[in-house]
Amino acid sequence: MKIAILGGTGSIGEGFALRWAEKHEILLCSREIDKAVSSAGKYTETLLNKGFFCCGITGCKNETAIGDADVVVLSVPYQGVIALLKDLRPYFRDQIVISLVVPMKKNKWFEYTPPKQGSAALEIKEILPETTKVVSAYHNVSAKKLASLEKILDYDVVVCGDDEGAKRTVMELTREIKSLRPLDGGGLASSYMIESLTPFLINLAIRNGLSDLGVKFV
Numbered sequence: 001m002k003i004a005i006l007g008g009t010g011s012i013g014e015g016f017a018l019r020w021a022e023k024h025e026i027l028l029c030s031r032e033i034d035k036a037v038s039s040a041g042k043y044t045e046t047l048l049n050k051g052f053f054c055c056g057i058t059g060c061k062n063e064t065a066i067g068d069a070d071v072v073v074l075s076v077p078y079q080g081v082i083a084l085l086k087d088l089r090p091y092f093r094d095q096i097v098i099s100l101v102v103p104m105k106k107n108k109w110f111e112y113t114p115p116k117q118g119s120a121a122l123e124i125k126e127i128l129p130e131t132t133k134v135v136s137a138y139h140n141v142s143a144k145k146l147a148s149l150e151k152i153l154d155y156d157v158v159v160c161g162d163d164e165g166a167k168r169t170v171m172e173l174t175r176e177i178k179s180l181r182p183l184d185g186g187g188l189a190s191s192y193m194i195e196s197l198t199p200f201l202i203n204l205a206i207r208n209g210l211s212d213l214g215v216k217f218v
């Protein structure tokens with residue numbers, strides 16, 4: 001598959017590129033082509049130095065990659081993603097769009113700040129063409145652990161979406177990342193529950209002197 005990672009130059013985008021490049025062609029996207037090319041080169045070098053196979057990580061501008069992709073990952077902060085997607089809307093057709101976006105702010109502690117639609121995923125679905133398939137996942141996965149290829153990610157990933165085929169594809173992509181277990185979280189309307197866990201996990205980590213907390217259902 002061709003996977004475009006919008007904002008792939010940032011914290012969690014790196015981990016997805018490194019983890020999926022073994023089986024998929026990665027379009028590593030940025031608002032700035034030079035930044036995209038430089039990150040793509042750096043990630044490729046990391047994989048090759050560690051002895052991993054790499055199908056190819058190509059640096060692209062956000063808008064150039066979308067039309068070519070089967071799956072588009074939205075790896076951009078909530079504060080920027082809505083305006084970005086309004087601009088990029090014409091480039092979307094029927095891709096699977098993965099939202100890991102968490103709207104939150106920090107006062108004394110981190111707080112979930114959903115839009116009026118109820119969640120980032122539902123707001124994103126409203127902006128994109130109806131033919132795209134928005135799936136919500138990975139909100140509770142640590143960027144640091146995802147990018148550390150030697151780390152075992154003993155987390156569950158709750159996947160929410162209204163298109164069953166798209167949800168299955170994202171669950172399969174999740175299984176390809178060693179030790180991540182995908183769980184079907186129902187329709188996109190359930191996304192707010194899993195988005196809201198992220199600020200809670202960050203607060204838990206701060207209060208208890210822990211790091212990289214995730215979710216595991218036992």
Ligand SMILES: NC(=O)c1ccc[n+]([C@@H]2O[C@H](COP(=O)([O-])OP(=O)(O)OC[C@H]3O[C@@H](n4cnc5c(N)ncnc54)[C@H](OP(=O)(O)O)[C@@H]3O)[C@@H](O)[C@H]2O)c1
Pocket residue numbers: 006007008009010011012013029030031032035036074075076077078079080081084100101102103138139140141142143144
């Ligand atoms: N970090 C985590 O552990 C983690 C875990 C789970 C979910 N998430 C979610 O994943 C998403 C990305 O998080 P992150 O920590 O990777 O973010 P980040 O490193 O702060 O930013 C990711 C990339 O987004 C692009 N970007 C930043 N501001 C933008 C704006 N105003 N408009 C358009 N693009 C912008 C930048 O790429 P360019 O400058 O190259 O365009 C940046 O490199 C967020 O929605 C977050 O809630 C993060």
